[in-house]
Each structure stands twice: as C-alpha cells, then as structure tokens.
Amino acid sequence: MTPVFVDPDLTRVGFAKNILESAGISCFVQNENTRSLGVSVMGFSNPALLDPALFVTDETQVEAAKELLRDHFATGAATAAEWTCPACKESNPSSFDECWKCQTAKPQ
Template sequence: MNVQPRQKPEPIYAHPNLYQVVNVQNSLRLQRIETSLRNEFAAGGAGELSPIDVWPQLWLVNEWDRDAAQRLIQEATATDVEEWFCGACGEQNGGAFELCWSCRHERSAP
C-alpha cells in the first residue's frame, strides 16, 4: 500500500487588503467552494509579528476543492490591467474601469 504523506495545510489565498480577500472569498462562494477567513482583525499585531503573518487569509473547508479554487483565484486576480488614459478628456483611469470616471467615455481598444 503506497500512502502519500499528508501535506501541511496552508491558506489558499492571503493579501494585505481585507477587501481583496473578501472579494476572492465571494468569488469562490459563488462556485460553491467553502472557505474560512482568518486573521480578519490581526493587523493590530503588526510590529510584534511579521507583517505577512497578520495578512487576512482564506482557508479551504474541503481540501479537495484546492485545484478548482486555485484556478478561480488565478482568474479573479488576473484582472489587474494597466491604467489607461481617456481618449475624450485625457483623464487617467484604473485598469478595472471600462468607462472614464471623469467623463463616462467608453474605454477604447488598445
């Protein structure tokens, strides 16, 4: 009988911004992948602890969801697009915006 050694559980996702972690958690929840949020209020420990140790973390409830969760997280976090300048008013906009925040002109194709 060939038994695989158990791997130490680790968080599926961590980020310094709680809102980013909750956004990923919501994306996973929509796909029926259950997670638990840890370190939600741990930021006050920074200084005594390493900053990365107090980042909010997502942990899988069911480890068998790991592969699907990793694919979804990669898709959800891969939307970081470079900033762009509006062709109508010249305003700089974040990559996530499809309309100019200033004049509401639609983003033109690169």
C-alpha cells in the same frame, strides 16, 4: 490546513472568498482582525504571518480553489491604459465609457 489565498488587504481576501462561495466552495477567513496588531504582539516580528488568509473547509477542494482564484486574478490584473478625454483633456480609467469630469463619450 493550507491557505488558498493570503493578502495584507482584507478587502481582496473578502473578494476572493466571494469568488469561491459563488462557485460553491465553502471557505472561511482567518486573521480578519489581527493585521492591525503588527509587531506589538509580544515582540512578534513577522507581521506577514498576521495577514488575512482564506481557507477552504474541504481539503479536497484546495487545488480547485487555487486554480479558480489564479484564473480570476490573472485576468483581472491585466488592465488597459487610461484614456484622455478629447473634450476636457482629463485622464480617465480604461474601464470608464465616458469622462468622469465632463461626461464625453470614450473615443473608439
């Protein structure tokens, strides 16, 4: 079987799993609990092999799953710059429509 998504962060792998399941692609996660073992497994020296990995149950859907995840994560990776609140000068993530500190609206 070929993994369609591997990441040391189980949360990201779970998110990728949700994306595929929402598209009707059956999948499962391998190594959900092994990442914390690290090099302690009988002298195992490659902890990257213990990273959580996402697999599809139908091998004919591997390319479709990879493409879906590639498209999603490529779009999600591009983030706009943070903005500074004109009222309190606090830095805010680009996704916030109002200042987290004083609730002033994001300038246009």
